[in-house]
Amino acid sequence: MRLQGVDLHGYKSFAARTALHFDAPVTAIVGPNGSGKSNVMDALRWAIGAGSGRSLRTRRAEDVVFSGGRDRAASGFAEVRVQFDNSDQWLSLDAAEVEIVRRVHRDGQSEVRVNGRLALLR
Numbered sequence: 001m002r003l004q005g006v007d008l009h010g011y012k013s014f015a016a017r018t019a020l021h022f023d024a025p026v027t028a029i030v031g032p033n034g035s036g037k038s039n040v041m042d043a044l045r046w047a048i049g050a051g052s053g054r055s056l057r058t059r060r061a062e063d064v065v066f067s068g069g070r071d072r073a074a075s076g077f078a079e080v081r082v083q084f085d086n087s088d089q090w091l092s093l094d095a096a097e098v099e100i101v102r103r104v105h106r107d108g109q110s111e112v113r114v115n116g117r118l119a120l121l122r
Contacts, residue, residue, distance in 0.1 A: 002027075003084060004021065004084060005020060005021045005022060005081075005082070006019075006043060006083075008078075010066045011078040013039050014043075015066045015072045043064075046102060047080040047082045048100055062105070062107070065106050077105045079101065080102050082099070082100045082101075083097065083098070084098045093114070099114070100112065100113070100114055
């Protein structure tokens with residue numbers, strides 16, 4: 001299994017849709033202080049359900065939604081899409097590629113989809 005990409009929209013500091021693509025064999029996230037590197041990692045963990053509110057530096061689920069700024073209005077939702085190459089079948093899904101999408105609305109309503117199918121976080 002290999003991370004292919006992460007798309008963020010309205011997640012923390014990423015107000016506009018932002019797509020990150022990772023080419024094999026090296027995956028690295030680099031940039032100056034304050035450029036969002038930690039938020040990208042938080043988004044990845046959040047999307048796959050691996051992070052608690054504390055580890056994601058939030059109190060409530062809806063705290064990941066972009067809260068607005070001087071030049072931008074607040075988002076109504078946050079969405080993160082994570083794409084994996086699963087050609088080695090590391091994930092027990094019968095699919096060469098796996099996409100996990102997690103979305104939360106400002107009112108706290110949320111959903112997770114795996115390859116387009118609604119899923120539950122456990």
